[in-house]
Amino acid sequence: MASISPDVATRLKPDVLPVVKLIYEDLCNLQADQNVLIISDARTPDYVVSVFQGMALAMGAEAVSIECRVPVGGATYQPGSKWPSMLGAAAMEADLIIDMAVGYADFIVDAINNGARVLCPGDGIGGPFMDDVLIRTMLHSDIHAIRRHADKVAQRFGDATTCSVKTGDDELIIDLTDVEGLPACGFLWDPDKKDWKSSWAFLPPAQPGILIPKGRGTGSINVDGTLLYHPDYHEKPDSPLRLTFKDGHLEAIGGDPLLAARLEAWLEDLGDEGAYYGPVHFNIGNNPNALLTQSQEWERVYGSITCGMGDLSLLGGLLSDIDRAILNKSSVHWDWTVLHPTIYLDDKLLADKGRIYVD
Ligand SMILES: [Fe+2]
Numbered sequence: 001m002a003s004i005s006p007d008v009a010t011r012l013k014p015d016v017l018p019v020v021k022l023i024y025e026d027l028c029n030l031q032a033d034q035n036v037l038i039i040s041d042a043r044t045p046d047y048v049v050s051v052f053q054g055m056a057l058a059m060g061a062e063a064v065s066i067e068c069r070v071p072v073g074g075a076t077y078q079p080g081s082k083w084p085s086m087l088g089a090a091a092m093e094a095d096l097i098i099d100m101a102v103g104y105a106d107f108i109v110d111a112i113n114n115g116a117r118v119l120c121p122g123d124g125i126g127g128p129f130m131d132d133v134l135i136r137t138m139l140h141s142d143i144h145a146i147r148r149h150a151d152k153v154a155q156r157f158g159d160a161t162t163c164s165v166k167t168g169d170d171e172l173i174i175d176l177t178d179v180e181g182l183p184a185c186g187f188l189w190d191p192d193k194k195d196w197k198s199s200w201a202f203l204p205p206a207q208p209g210i211l212i213p214k215g216r217g218t219g220s221i222n223v224d225g226t227l228l229y230h231p232d233y234h235e236k237p238d239s240p241l242r243l244t245f246k247d248g249h250l251e252a253i254g255g256d257p258l259l260a261a262r263l264e265a266w267l268e269d270l271g272d273e274g275a276y277y278g279p280v281h282f283n284i285g286n287n288p289n290a291l292l293t294q295s296q297e298w299e300r301v302y303g304s305i306t307c308g309m310g311d312l313s314l315l316g317g318l319l320s321d322i323d324r325a326i327l328n329k330s331s332v333h334w335d336w337t338v339l340h341p342t343i344y345l346d347d348k349l350l351a352d353k354g355r356i357y358v359d
Contacts, residue, residue, distance in 0.1 A: 006293045007132040012047040016131045019139040020055045026143070027201070028096055028119055029189035032060030037094035039087065041070045041101040043126030052098050052121075066090060068101055074232025075125050075296070078103045079311035080331035091116065100126050104314035104333070112199045112318065117188045120202040123296035133297050137204035137289045144191070149286050150183040150206035152358040153350070157181030157210050160345035163282065165221060165305065167341050172219040172245065174212060174282060176345075182319060183208045184283060200318040204290060207299050207306060209283030211316050213326040215248040217279050225306075225337030226298045227259060230266045234294050235259060243336065248328075250276045250309065274330030278309035284343070286356060298337060303354035306337045 024030040036056040040049045049065055056063035071081050081102075088107035091097060094116045102108060103124020112118060122130045157163070158181030163174040183197075186205035190197040222240035229235075241263070242255035250267075253260045267275055283299065283306050290300035299306040308315070310330035316322050343350040349357050 006129040006291070006295070008129045009045070009131055012051070013131050013135065015135045015139060016048060016051050017055065019134045020051050022138065022143075023119070023121070023134075023203070024055060024059060026191050027187050027189060027203075028117070029191075029196075030056065030059055030061055030096060034061045034095035035093055036061050036063040036096045036098060037090050038063065038065040038098045039101050040065065040067050041126050042067070043070055043128065044100045044122070044130055045128065048131050049100065052100075061096075064090065070126075071101070073230065075103060075123075076229055076232065076332050076334050078105070078124065079314050079333050081105065083107060099124055100130070104311075104318065106314070108200070109314070109317050116199075117196075118200045118318075119186075119188060120200075123202040123299070125296055127295050129293070129295065133204060133293070133295045136291075137287050137297055137300065141287060141289045143186070143205055146205045146287055147183070147185040147187055148192075149356075149358065150185040150208040153208035153284060153286065153356065154181035154183040156345050156348075156350060156358060157208065160348075162346055163210075164344040165338070165341050166343075167222040167224075167240070167338055170220040170222055170242070172217060172221045174279065175216045176210065179210045179212065180320060180322070181208065181210060184319070198319075202296075204287055204297055204300055206287060207283035207285050209281060209305075211281050211312060211320060211322055211327070212248070212279055213322075214277055214280075214328040217245045217248045220244040221338060221341075222255065223336045223338055225301070225304055225339045226292060227263070227334075227336050229263060229332075229334040234292075234298060236292060241336070245278070248277055248279070250278065270332065272310075272331050274328055275310045275332050275334070277328040277330070279307035280310065280312035280328050280333075281306075281308040281315070283307075284351060284356065299335070301337075301339070303351055303356055304337055304339045305341055305343070305351075306335055309334045309336070
């Protein structure tokens, strides 16, 4: 497989302006009298941050940008990250937070409870080619078709009682009793219904799916997509990594010798039993332009699934009204992706060979 090299710009692409305008108008319903707080760090080009600030100002909103330090370990260690109190104070004044640095954090939950809405253009992670990702996956895709498709997939998850995922001879079964389907489409605002859709959303769209209460998921699966764990590098195994679960707990790691050994050593050294629990979320990508790069866009690759491991207590509070007490807690959140699994919801096919069936 060819190595994918996204377009890392050395200047502002003019196309960033229309995609940011689209984000503010169609996804955020930004109004002229609102306060916009933009949080970033040095991983994201300053000209991308400037466009988010400048476009909000051009639309008549007030917009303030704060750049904070690069968090140690990146996305995997977000649940255990500590943030300066200055960020929390500014967040309490915001109507809309554009988060390109933080992701899951208690002060973000507090801001939402205070009435703010939060959009993460890079899924809570800064990146050197965020502009390329947003242009390719949003401006050059039909984001409204992706949103409506994500709503249909979410509905199918919500209507089902069991999810079966098959990779080769292996099968992983997840109990969906009392589990809500979520579109995870990036839209805070529903432009069809002219009403708010969510308080927290991430880009690019979309990866509809479910949050999974602790203790569910039994069987084995072969991971041939991305593995996000330590420190912040998104790896693709040379051969599938085989993970075996019992009642939502990772029991065995096999398959690809290099990654199996490294993952096992990392988990053992971590000394955090909560890191072995999962899947804590299960999502299927539906963006035809998403690629396997070092951006979280890999979670939206069409027809692939991404499952989370470890902490869900923070993400769960951001994404839904689910009781956080039934969600797993850990100092880390890590993820794995399967590119073309066969998925059944109850006895009805949802996905096979990279195709998704909703009607
Ligand atoms: Fe995750």
